[in-house]
Amino acid sequence: MTASPAVPARVPTAPGGLPLIGHAHRLARTPLPFITSLREHGSVVRIRLGPTPAYVVTDPVLTRTVLVTEAAHFAKGGKIFDVLRGVFGDGLATIADGDTHLRNRRLMQPMFNKAHIATRRTAMIDQARSMVGAWQEGQLRDVFADMNDVTLAVFLVALFGADLPTHLQREFTTLMPELMKGAIRQTVLPPWVTRLPLPANRAHTRGIARLRALMDQAIDHRSGGPESTTPDPAEAAGCPHRAATDERQSGLFETLAAAGDQFTRRQLQDEAITLMNAAIETTATALAWTLYELTRHPGIEQRLRDELAAVSAGRPLREEDLDQLPYARQVLQEGVRKYGPAWMVTRTATRDIDLGGHRIPRGADVVWSPYLHQNDPAHFPEPAVFDPDRWADGRAPSTRDSFFAFGDGRRKCIGENFAWVEMQIILAAVLETWPRLRLVSRPPRPETAITVKPDRLAMTFGA
Structure with missing residues (x-):
């Protein structure tokens, strides 16, 4: 897991939240610009869905920590999976770990x-x-x-x-x-x-x-x-x-x-x-x-x-x-x-845990976004350019390391x-x-x- 300081840093909160609904209006009206903008505020950023906080991971290294290295402490769950479970039932994508x-x-x-x-x-x-x-x-x-x-x-x-x-x-x-x-x-x-x-x-x-x-x-x-x-x-x-x-x-x-x-x-x-x-x-x-x-x-x-x-x-x-x-x-x-194809995926923290120097409380929703990572210019130069040769043999491995379209780890x-x-x-x-x-x-x-x-x-x- 990424090394973190002895005293976890306070997780920055995204601007623009409103009483009662939090950032739901941003997610409903301008979801992609909003989720992309969170990269400017830190590697982990706090948002609110109504009164409920969620923690968005903007660094693909930390996302891999959530999905692979520390997967035991980030269970598949969160609001999006609760909703999808209502449609799919307990299929392989939505059943609990x-x-x-x-x-x-x-x-x-x-x-x-x-x-x-x-x-x-x-x-x-x-x-x-x-x-x-x-x-x-x-x-x-x-x-x-x-x-x-x-x-x-x-x-x-x-x-x-x-x-x-x-x-x-x-x-x-x-x-x-x-x-x-x-x-x-x-x-x-x-x-x-x-x-x-x-x-x-x-x-x-x-x-x-x-x-x-x-x-x-x-x-x-x-x-x-x-x-x-x-x-x-x-x-x-x-x-x-x-x-x-x-x-x-x-x-x-x-x-x-x-x-x-x-x-x-x-x-x-x-x-x-x-x-x-x-x-x-x-x-x-x-x-x-x-x-x-x-x-x-x-x-x-x-x-x-x-x-x-x-x-x-x-x-x-x-x-x-x-x-x-x-x-x-x-x-x-x-x-x-x-x-993308997905733009917002969630996990649930199963205990209080440090993630990249930030304290994530037990039970919190942790959000990661394939769209956000796969359009990150730090890992995909000129991300708006459609360039199939990014995937040619011998190209930079960071391209593949930031590709999360099918998830990673045991899920x-x-x-x-x-x-x-x-x-x-x-x-x-x-x-x-x-x-x-x-x-x-x-x-x-x-x-x-x-x-x-x-x-x-x-x-x-x-x-």
Whole structure:
């Protein structure tokens, strides 16, 4: 842990707090400028969410202390996780630290090893190519909405197989963005506001109930429960054609379900909902911003197309090609770096503890921000510049040391490997299908939900 003086320093308080609501108005109205401005006031800065204090860590070295070196004293928790737990339940991302988390992570780890993900690549490529290919040439597209749709569809194919009913996919696509908007609203507002019988609060509660009903149907469909489709008679007769399609129709969920009595029905729901959100929220945001950056940097776009052409040699992309696209990975990593994806994450101090010479009291929320660290000019020179070559081999290690998009330590995102594969597949599908990308809206402004998303991003795609 970073050495601290014998007498801990007083934690500076951010200016601009108001009675009763503290800094909630700053977080609600100008969240990114506010969180970025805290760097000017110290390595740890105190803010208030309503009457409750929180401690924002602006130094990536101290964030690594929180997540890795002294992780035992900074439990995953805080207001944002309390709110997300209301949506996800006790999924892997929100369940408290301890034996249950370690057991669940061990049971789920096989789903996300590279070899297992590789078995789903072909189905994911087929799904992405089908959806992107259905766009009409020259049609005005809401790219962020499109990326949400495509990432969700690709994820559902990977998780539940290729035969999930279309109406479930449609409802998931409609419901998840609204639930995430409601979650971030409940995070930044004082708790007493979120408990009032307001229309927005009631709609959020109804949305959570509907999400669980939909996930129940998806689980039943995959596991042969009461909502599953009637088996094809050919299957009972041992039809070879049916057997040949089973691999494509199966998914990663089989690995989760194979844990049997290790997971209750509620836990299966919680884990599937958590994985779905993690798969679409960050990847859709990163892909939308990356496509926007390609419209601004034709040289980068051309390098991507050249790499894709050299690997695929004029044929459609295959799953084995994905490991031969290093520049595509750099481009995506720079998109993830520049735009977050998360802008505020919390931990809870489990005891009074010194952090970088500052005393953090037991029970306090400790806030860290991937967006803040990944746009820090001390670690990423000219952070506003979109530069995929930051990630080329041999570049400064401080770049990687300040990259927290997937967290770090024992709570690091279990699906990181899957996320990179999904993003590469979808980006390649867009580029191989559409030779021309054009921005037709004004440049998008960053807008905070759980991730930092574009407020408006309209593009056309042409041959």
